[in-house]
Amino acid sequence: MNIVYMGTPEIAAVILEKLIHSKHHIQAVVTQPDKPKGRGKQMQASPVKELALNHNIPVYQPLKAKEEAFLAILKEINPDIIVVAAFGQILTKSVLELPKYGCINVHASLLPKYRGAAPIQWAIIDGEEKTGITIMHMDAGIDTGDMILKEEILIAPKETAGTLHDKLAVCGGSLLLKALEEIEAGTAVREKQEETEATYVKVLDKAMGHLNFREPAIKLERFIRGLNPWPSAYTYLEGKTLKIWDAEVLDETMDGQPGEVVRITRDSIVIKTGQGSLALKEIQLEGKKRITVDAFLRGFNLQQGTILN
Structure with missing residues (x-):
């Protein structure tokens, strides 16, 4: 089929790569x-644009798709179908009705759960055991459109938004590709x-x-994984941002106030929470590299009783 592809971030680029190497045009x-990024605020193209240009595919970047x-x-262009994956704009009726086969969307959840812009992260934050992909008209x-195909993926115990995204x-x-084949053959069931x-x-x-240590440790640990790699979970240590990349839940009840460092071991910093405790394993102090806690403790004199807030 002749296809116009609409997408922006990395997940859309991975899907586009698969489509490029298929029989479709x-x-x-x-x-x-393009958006300014980094300290220098230099304009940066989306992953989808970079991939398309590398394959000599024409690229359009309307400020609003309804223009x-x-x-x-x-x-x-008159495409047979428009394929959308994390494009970032709502399409109007005039666009939706333009192609012969309409527009289909690749959505990263098992619809109707987790509609919206961040389904991958929220599935982890909410403690779901599985998620998946839905192809929908x-x-x-x-x-909200009719579903065509679904595929489930289990969420591993230490899954992050980054690993689940991939x-x-x-x-x-x-x-x-399976959905396109069924649509073209007229066998797709809505x-x-x-x-x-x-x-x-x-x-x-x-x-x-920004972590609230009055929350239960199990919720905080899911939050850390769900926001990894972006926007990342953090707290403050002596006025500096401390990003937390990996942590483990401890069922032990310890004396202290939420956010207090109640134990320091060779490879963990244990924080009192609203319910249970959280053992920090991998962290990143403002202006420093992301490192394991044992490496951090070799260069930072952290004291028991310190409050993270």
Whole structure:
């Protein structure tokens, strides 16, 4: 089929790579405009744009996909189908109805659960045992369209958003090709979502990463994994940001106040929480590299009783 592909971040680039090496023809790629990044604020292209340019695929970056000028371009391209994966913009009815086979979306959750922009992270934060990929026909709602195919993936005990992202990206590419084959053959079965089971997740931001040690240790540990690698979980040590990359839950009840360093071992810093304790294993002090706790303790004189806040 002739395809216009819409996507922006790394997960969308992995899926696009799979599509590039399939029998289908990618007429164009649509992605978000370049954005300033890093300390130098230099303009940086999205992973999808970089991949498309490497394969000599035309790239379009409309500020808004509903712009008349962009709609005219889409009509001229006249794709059989539009494939969307983490594009970052809501498509209007005029775009959704333009292709012969409509628009389909590769969504990183088992719909109708976890509609919205951060399903991978929230599945971990909420303690789900599994998640997956859903291929769905798009309608005017946010992730509300009819489902075509689903594939489940188990969430490992130490799964981070980063490792789960990589698994889902690979799964998404393979499932997309299967869905395209069924759509082209006219054998795709559309299943309506059960609205009573729908959940929506909010967008992540850096402020969310500030840990509240009054919460139970099990919740904090999931939070740390769910925000790894971005926006990352953190606290403050002596006025400096301390990012926490890995931690383990201890069922022990210890004396102290939430956020207090109640024990220091060779390779862990144990923090009192609202329920149980949290053993920090890998951390990163502001201005320093990410290191294991044993390496950190060799260069930092941390005292029992110190409060992280």
